[in-house]
Amino acid sequence: QSWKPLAGRRALVTSGPTHEPIDPVRLIANRSSGKQGHAIARALAELGAEVTLVSGPVTLPPPIGVTTVAVETAREMLAACQRVQMAETAPLDIAVFAAAVADWGVDGSAPQKLKKTPGAPPPAIHLVPNPDILATIAQSATLRPALVVGFAAETEQVIDHARAKLARKGCDWICANDVSPASGTFGGDSNTIHLVHHEGVESWPTLDKTAVARRLADRIATRFSPVTA
Numbered sequence: 001q002s003w004k005p006l007a008g009r010r011a012l013v014t015s016g017p018t019h020e021p022i023d024p025v026r027l028i029a030n031r032s033s034g035k036q037g038h039a040i041a042r043a044l045a046e047l048g049a050e051v052t053l054v055s056g057p058v059t060l061p062p063p064i065g066v067t068t069v070a071v072e073t074a075r076e077m078l079a080a081c082q083r084v085q086m087a088e089t090a091p092l093d094i095a096v097f098a099a100a101v102a103d104w105g106v107d108g109s110a111p112q113k114l115k116k117t118p119g120a121p122p123p124a125i126h127l128v129p130n131p132d133i134l135a136t137i138a139q140s141a142t143l144r145p146a147l148v149v150g151f152a153a154e155t156e157q158v159i160d161h162a163r164a165k166l167a168r169k170g171c172d173w174i175c176a177n178d179v180s181p182a183s184g185t186f187g188g189d190s191n192t193i194h195l196v197h198h199e200g201v202e203s204w205p206t207l208d209k210t211a212v213a214r215r216l217a218d219r220i221a222t223r224f225s226p227v228t229a
């Protein structure tokens, strides 16, 4: 069996959108397909890591060789990530947050389908902030993963906004990507990444999402020396 650089390392990856219910049949969602996050989970597993993927609702099959936990809302995603984080006494080695988490959920989603009443105004939807999963995990006092990688989905000033997120959320690297409609990043097959870290910025060419994932996994592997049994 060939040597794998991430053998013995534990990784958490988030992927896909979150769904925030308005009532039992309606929801707030976004255009994330999970292609990028799922590819990252698979690429880390291919390098030997023990990977748990926490995914919002997607149509992709769970990647082979990865433990997949399916969630719907941002709050469920945070709880699932924290369960992975707390599962063992030693901190996770790697956490990559590729999910497009809804920043807001619906305050008191209705237990029954909202009815259209003739002549009545449409219902008002009141939004409340969701927890920031990346920031919560990155700022954990005792169980912070050794390497925390976030994404930044931006439609303008991509690198400047990513630098601000790097500082604000407390992660080590940010994969900044342009998600303006013309880029086709949300749901599409390719991505153009600027890897922003405390030492500078590495701008990668446009690659398909599998190649982005392999490049990121290789980059992560260079940060860790092999674990000896």
Ligand code: PMT
Binding pocket: 014, 016, 031, 032, 033, 034, 035, 036, 037, 074, 097, 098, 099, 100, 101, 102, 103, 130, 131, 132, 133, 134, 135, 149, 150, 151, 152, 153, 154, 165, 177, 179, 185, 186, 187, 188, 191, 209
């Ligand atoms: O799924 P695909 O169709 O393949 O598309 C991939 C992608 C565009 C979704 C992906 O490459 C990407 O950019 N993911 C992050 C999307 C996002 O929500 O970015 P953000 O800039 O709003 O958030 C910044 C970081 O904080 C992200 O790592 C995000 O996962 C995390 N976050 C955000 C809000 C929140 N409440 N909790 C979080 O953990």
